[in-house]
Amino acid sequence: MAKSSDNIKKVIDDLGIDISASDDAMFVVGRLDALASTIAARYLKRVTGQKAADAVLRDAAQKQPNEKYTKLLKRAASKVAALERIAETASYGELRPDQIRRANAVRSDLYDLMLKWLGQFDE
Amino acid sequence: MARAIRRIKIGIHGSIGPERLSRDLSNFEEVILFGSRAAKVGRRGSDWDLLCVGKLPPRRVYAEKPIGSVSVLDVIWLPPEVLHTSEWLGSELANHVKHFGVVLRGAGEWREKAVTSEVAVVRKVRVISVRCRVILQYGSYLAPKYLEQHKRLLRRDLQRLDLLRKNVPVPPSVVLDDAWSSDANTRIAACETARMDLLTSRAPELLNLDYPAPITSAV
Numbered sequence: 264m265a266k267s268s269d270n271i272k273k274v275i276d277d278l279g280i281d282i283s284a285s286d287d288a289m290f291v292v293g294r295l296d297a298l299a300s301t302i303a304a305r306y307l308k309r310v311t312g313q314k315a316a317d318a319v320l321r322d323a324a325q326k327q328p329n330e331k332y333t334k335l336l337k338r339a340a341s342k343v344a345a346l347e348r349i350a351e352t353a354s355y356g357e358l359r360p361d362q363i364r365r366a367n368a369v370r371s372d373l374y375d376l377m378l379k380w381l382g383q384f385d386e
Numbered sequence: 387m388a389r390a391i392r393r394i395k396i397g398i399h400g401s402i403g404p405e406r407l408s409r410d411l412s413n414f415e416e417v418i419l420f421g422s423r424a425a426k427v428g429r430r431g432s433d434w435d436l437l438c439v440g441k442l443p444p445r446r447v448y449a450e451k452p453i454g455s456v457s458v459l460d461v462i463w464l465p466p467e468v469l470h471t472s473e474w475l476g477s478e479l480a481n482h483v484k485h486f487g488v489v490l491r492g493a494g495e496w497r498e499k500a501v502t503s504e505v506a507v508v509r510k511v512r513v514i515s516v517r518c519r520v521i522l523q524y525g526s527y528l529a530p531k532y533l534e535q536h537k538r539l540l541r542r543d544l545q546r547l548d549l550l551r552k553n554v555p556v557p558p559s560v561v562l563d564d565a566w567s568s569d570a571n572t573r574i575a576a577c578e579t580a581r582m583d584l585l586t587s588r589a590p591e592l593l594n595l596d597y598p599a600p601i602t603s604a605v
Contacts, residue, residue, distance in 0.1 A: 270527055286516050293520030293528075293536060300529035351393050354513060355462070355479060 267305040268384055274298045275381060278374040282367040288353040291370065295343050298377075317344035328383060335380040342373035391468070392443050395433075396459040402434055407459075408490040414440035415466060416492030422558040424488045429560065433460040437483055439492065441465060469496045476503025478510065478546065478556055485555035502553050510547045515585035517543060521592045541566065541576070541593055547586070548579040 274297045282288050299316035306323040314322075317340040324336035349366040352358065358366070400406075404419060411417045421435030422428040436459055438444055443463045468474050475496065484500040517540040525533060545562045549555070556562075565572045573595060580589040 274524075274527060286512060289513065289516045290519060293517075293524050296529075296532040296536070297524040297527040300527055300532055303529055348393075352391060355391050355393065356473070356477065356509070 267301065270301040271298075271305065272381065272384075274301050275374070275377045278370060278377060282363060282370050284363065285353045285356075285358045288350045288358055288363065288366045291346060291366070292350045295347060298343070315344070316347065317341070332380055332383050335376055339373055339376040339380065342369050342376065345369050346373065392463045394444050394461045394463065396444065396461060398457055398459060400457075402457045402459075404488070404490050407434065407436065411436070411438060411444075411491065413442070414438045414491060416440075416469075416494060417490040418483055418487040418492075418494055419490055420483045420487040420558075421460075422560045425486045425558050425561065427558060427560050432560070433458045436461045436490075437479075437487065438463050439466055439469060470499070472503075473505070475500050476505050478502075478506045478550060481506070482556050486558065502550055502555075507547065507550050510543060510550055511583050511585050514540065514543045514547060514580075514589060518586065518588050518592055522588070525592075537593055540589055544576040544580055544586070544589055544593075545572065548575045551579060551582075 274294065277294055278298070280287075282291060295316040299314075299319035302323045303319050306326040307319065320336050320340035320343055324333045324340065327333040327336060346366060346369045349358070349362060349369070352362065407419065408417060416437070416439035418424075418437040419434065420437060422432050423434050434457060438461050440463070444461050462479065464474070474480050477500075480497075480500040481502050484497040487494065487497065517536065521533070521536055521540065525536075528536065542559055542562050545566065546556045549557075566576075577590045577595055580586045
């Protein structure tokens with residue numbers, strides 16, 4: 264359990280890194296999959312099928328100790344989906360500055376939500 | 387090019403075919419089917435890849451329903467003014483659509499001008515570099531399904547890079563997959579192309595590829 268918590272914390276910590284270019288936006292997809300993987304390892308045991316990262320977070324939301332953390336994880340799932348949509352566009356070409364800013368804003372929101380969600384590990 | 391490009395996945399119910407797509411997407415000036423369905427190598431459950439050209443993105447003219455329904459339309463949307471830019475005409479996607487696309491609506495005349503450009507090669511090198519970094523940094527965290535997916539995407543992009551460098555049109559993913567599993571020379575070529583650039587040089591190792599000896603017809 265301690266190892267799974269450490270892995271989750273490490274990936275969430277990485278979510279604090281800014282997105283300042285198209286390549287960062289593409290790279291963040293891997294980070295989101297790592298987030299989903301570490302959360303799944305703790306709450307869902309394994310990722311089944313080809314579930315997207317946001318769907319994994321929604322599933323894990325149902326396994327939270329209380330409603331507060333369920334809501335946080337559901338909101339995080341929406342941010343993950345939004346970020347993945349922008350990142351997909353980046354795989355076709357350079358994002359324009361407003362798209363990069365938008366991606367970074369979503370990332371920042373997701374980071375804040377996940378930090379709040381991490382609070383449960385200290386309770 | 388991403389200045390205008392947008393990718394939208396739309397889940398729709400009922401049977402899908404060129405006629406229905408052409409009818410349902412009549413608000414677009416141009417609709418081109420590409421990918422495995424267009425190349426007639428699609429499998430059951432394959433997405434319907436569509437290039438839609440119009441002033442408004444599909445979200446506004448085509449009802450979006452939840453993914454998980456019968457068929458998935460994977461729509462790339464472009465506004466008309468982008469079609470004749472060098473960025474679009476030199477892109478990997480434009481060149482793919484030129485060679486494999488089936489025009490369902492509109493003329494698709496721009497396709498005659500599409501070419502493989504150095505920009506597309508450079509872009510692909512960067513994409514591969516990002517994919518390598520993901521596996522290097524998060525490989526040990528990723529669930530097996532995700533790791534497998536990231537490796538598959540890396541492998542396909544290596545194959546695409548090899549074809550782009552050889553000025554060969556990039557076929558649908560299913561064709562790349564078949565070539566990879568059946569043709570040792572494809573794997574050799576991918577290793578060779580990866581080693582042409584420092585940014586991509588670790589890809590073979592990440593894919594657990596031993597650098598195979600070239601296949602020769604004579605001993």
